[in-house]
Amino acid sequence: MSLTSMVEGLLGQAKQLDAYLAEKKLPMPTWERDTLAELPAELQNVRATLSNDANNFAKLVRGPLMSAMDIAFSWTDVLSLTVIYHYKLAEAVPADGSASYAEIASKTGLDEDLVFRFVRAAMGNRIFAEDPTTGRVLHTATSRLLATNPGFGEALGLQLEEFAPAGSRVVAAWDKWGQNTSELNQVALSLANNTDLSTFQFLGKNPQRAKRFGDAMHFYTDDDTWDLRHLMAAFDWHALDQPGALLIDVGGGMGQVSQFLARHTKNLHFLVEDLPYVVSNAIKALPAELQDRISFTVQDFLEPQVVGKTADAVLMRWVLHNWHDVYCVQILRALIPVFKPGTKVLLYEYVLEDSPVLDQASRFGMQLDLIMLTGYNGRTRTAAQFHKVLTAADPRFVLTGVHRPAASIMSLIEVTWTP
Known part of the structure; x- marks a missing residue:
């Protein structure tokens, strides 16, 4: 494919977006305003394709040497954004006004020369702009979002101040504990924080950082692609929704997921399991209208089930990705006491493609995989890798199918207990 034909493809996609904006009398997108965020769902897909194709075109034209150098030097962009986040530089610029470098320094406590250097560095990524007449700092759409959306800020902060520094210690962690360690506290994030604690334990002892983690998770998943309606679409809940099930x-x-499912079924009962402090709070918060169908019990999922009853289905949402294969096998085996022939095991997870992914959107899966490695010795898995773990746990776990509804980021791995 020639460069010209690639550009013509980009042009066709861009014309579709321009036509919609013109029809709706919306402004064309600028660095100051993201009007493309107002596109309907079908044109968001065109936007994603345009972005992906433009990114590939830029890398092709940039060439292999400079494309690799861009990656190698990208740590400087991370550093710039880290300083902006940590010192709240974006919040020091009025949302619809401007600020001098001295004014930003005065409000944030960062030396004026450092403000100048890091803000100027960020401008190369279209974060902040500078008035060419006055030399004062102005917002772009990105810096304004950082100044006005706390969830966005915490989502950036989690990566910038927790996982990025830890990521630089992955090789050192391998040198210390080996490349195949499965232990939760033998990870790069523990090494970066000079602790023998696991990531879960470390955050538990640092409330402010734990809050940032929670706020960031909420921001990441506050999106239609994560909506629980996709869980409903991924499985035949009607067949399971029988009296006594x-x-x-x-x-x-x-119990958020069980509450959602209870509101979309009629007969199914739910037993939510978690650790003691979670269960005690969950019981108090359970809506009265669901108390006859949802109950809670204390259960460490690494230990064999002790509930004393059998289940028609077992659901684990967003659990196994946090764990090494060794522990996933242990978690799955611990479920066996509640099984009867035909019990469904429903694993709701991000499932990687079986082949390499090159588009921007799908790269999230591999990024998530490296985050799991860095913080937990966990991983994001392909369907084949889930099958391998299930078989290692017990060959009676039979993978029935992997279902990913349209527009969902998550997939349902359907497993049937077949003795």
């Missing part, structure tokens, strides 16, 4: 929600936290 029981679903055990393993590691179900406050």
Whole structure:
């Protein structure tokens, strides 16, 4: 494919977006305003394709040497954004006004010369702009979002101040503990924080950082692609929704998923399992209208089930990705006491493609995989890798199918207990 034909493809996609904006009398996108965020769903897909194709075109034209150098030097962009986040530089610029470098320094406590250097560095990524007449700092759409959306800021901060520094210690962690360690506290994030604690334990002892983690997770998943309606679409809940049927929600936290499912079924009962402090809070918070169908019990999912009853289905949402294969096998085997022939095991996870992914959107899966490695010795898995773990746990775990509804980021791995 020639460069010209690639550009013509980009042009066709851009014309579709321009036509919609013109029809709706919306402004064309600028660095100051993201009007493309107002596109309908079908044109968001065109936007994503345009972005992906433009990115590939730029890398092709940039060439192999400079494309690799861009990656190698990208740590300087991370550093610039880290300083902006940590010192709240974006919040020092009025949302619809401007500020001098001295004014930003005065409000944030960062030396004026350092403000100048890091803000100027960020401008290369279209974060902040400078008035060519006055030399004062102005917002772009990105810096304004950072100044006005706390969730966005915490989502950036989690990567910038937790996982990025830890990521630089992955090789050192391998040198210390080996490349195949499965232990939760033998990870780069523990090494970066000079602790023998696991990531879960470390954050638990640092409330402010734990809050940032929670706020960031909420921001990441506050999107239609994560909506629980996709869980409903991924499985035949009607067949399971029979009088007397029981679903055990393993590691179900406050029961948010069970509450959602209860509101979309009629007969199914739910038993939500988690650790003691979670269960005590969850019982108090359970809406009265669901108390006859949802109950809670204390259960460490690394230990064999002790509930004393059998389940028609067991659900684990967003659990196994946090764990090494060794522990996933242990978690799965611990479920066996509640099984009967035909019990469904429903694993709701991000499932990687079986082949390499090159588009921007799908790269999230591999980014998530490296985050799991850095912080937990966990991983994001392909369907084949899930099958391998299930078989290692017990050959009676039979993978029935992997279902990913349209527009969903998550997939349902359907497993049937077949003795």
